[in-house]
Amino acid sequence: MEIKITEKELKGTRPDDSSLGFGTIFTDHMFNMDYSPDKGWHNPRIEPFQNLSMSPATMTLHYGQSIFEGLKAYKNTNGEIQLFRARDNFIRFNRSAKGLCIPELDIDDAMEALKTLLRLEKDWIPETPGTSLYIRPTIIATDPFLGVRASHTYRFFIILSPVGAYYSGGFSPVKIWISKEHVRAVRGGVGEYKTAGNYAASLYASEKAKKEGYAQVLWLDGVELKYIEEVGAMNIFFVINDELATPSLNGSILPGITRDSVIKLGKKWGMKVSERKIAMDEVIEASKNGSLKEVFGSGTAAVISPVGEIRYGDEKIQIGDGKAGDIAVKFNSAITDIQYGKAEDSENWIEKV
Structure with a gap:
């Protein structure tokens, strides 16, 4: 794949690492590629980061045919750029594409596009421990058409954002709230895909949780409102006695x-x-009965997020002593040490750029 590169004339400067939040600052360039039935995926290019121009009738705006991924690039102790399980992200991206009737990508081409963009934007990757460069690959439907069908044309783009810690409070337990009235997804729907509508479906309950002082919503199944599924931005784990348990993937949980x-x-x-x-x-x-030892979430943005309280109706379940549990700490250290090159990558999860 031959990628055309148009560099920005006046390039920006990465803010100081200590001022980084999450998802508010973007690098100088973005990757773009288009799809049409006659050409397939074509015109791969890196251009200055800019607004998209589209018709008000563009299908993604009306029918939500949109998918995305979230992954990160890190600088290791030698200053090398490395990716954590990036190919697995693009495998999941293609799974979402198939579920939303979007043409799949060639994963090798997607990786080449990402690596080329990262090399160009290497100075935007923060180096302070806990910081990283967040990567957002996205595909949107681009037909200007108000009929309900799958689009014929699409835009694939990748944007980059230097980020600090996902939670401003650091690696300390968060409080999560269970919605007993709202559901995010049901089996047989699109809950297992990383698509825009899943997140729109979570907003009302999420805002309600925040007003009550809780970081995120812990969703129950959409049929019986009985079984735990996932948190808004992460999967969930429970340590019960000597068992580490997580809800099984059932078609409504993001893998x-x-x-x-x-x-x-x-x-x-x-x-x-x-x-x-x-x-x-x-x-x-x-x-x-005292057998609930720890609860923690897992996700790209936060990596591991210990949970200190679960609110269920009028009941508040306190977990632990207000500090992150030993198991959550162990997983967080193990994964982040691999991501930043401080530990051996025994699982072959790291790909150098």
Whole structure:
């Protein structure tokens, strides 16, 4: 694939690492590529970061035919750029594409596009521990048409954003709130795909949770409102006695890359790891009898996020002593050490740029 590069004349400067938040600052350039039925994916190019121009009738605006991914680039202790399980992200990207009737990408081409963009934007990658360059590949439908069908044309783009810690409070337990009235997804729908509508469906309950002082919503299944599924921006794990349990993938849960990393590492360490149905009643009972040891989330943005409180109706479930649990700390250290090149990549998860 031959990528045309048009560089920005007046380039910006990365802010000081200490001032970085999440997803508000963008690098100088972006990757773009188009799709049409007669040409397939074509015209790969890197251009200055700029607004998109589209018709008000563009289908993605009306029918939500849009998918995206989230991954990160890191600088290791030698200053080299490296990616964590990036090919797995693009495999999931293609799974989402298939589910939303979007043409799939050649993964090698997608990786070449990303690496070329990263080399150009290498000075935007922060180096302070805990910081990284967030990567957002996206595909949107671009037909200007108001009929309900799959689009015929698409735009694939990648934008980059230097980021600090996802949670401003650092690696400390967060409080999550369970919605007993709203659901995010149901089996047989698009809950397992990383598509825009899934996040739109979560906003109302998420705003309600924030007003109550909670960081995110923990979703229950959309049929019985009984079984735990996932948190708004991460998968969820429970340590009950000596078992590390996470809800099994059922078609309405996003198959997280970090989730899979936790499962693989846990099994490697000899832990009892289970992917199964977890009823909220089980968690309540485990909390009462003392067998609920830890709860933590996993995701690209936060990596590991310990949970200190779960609100379920009028009931507040306190987990631990207000500090991150030992198991959450161990997983967070193991994964981030691999990402930043401080530990051996025994799982072959790192790809150098």
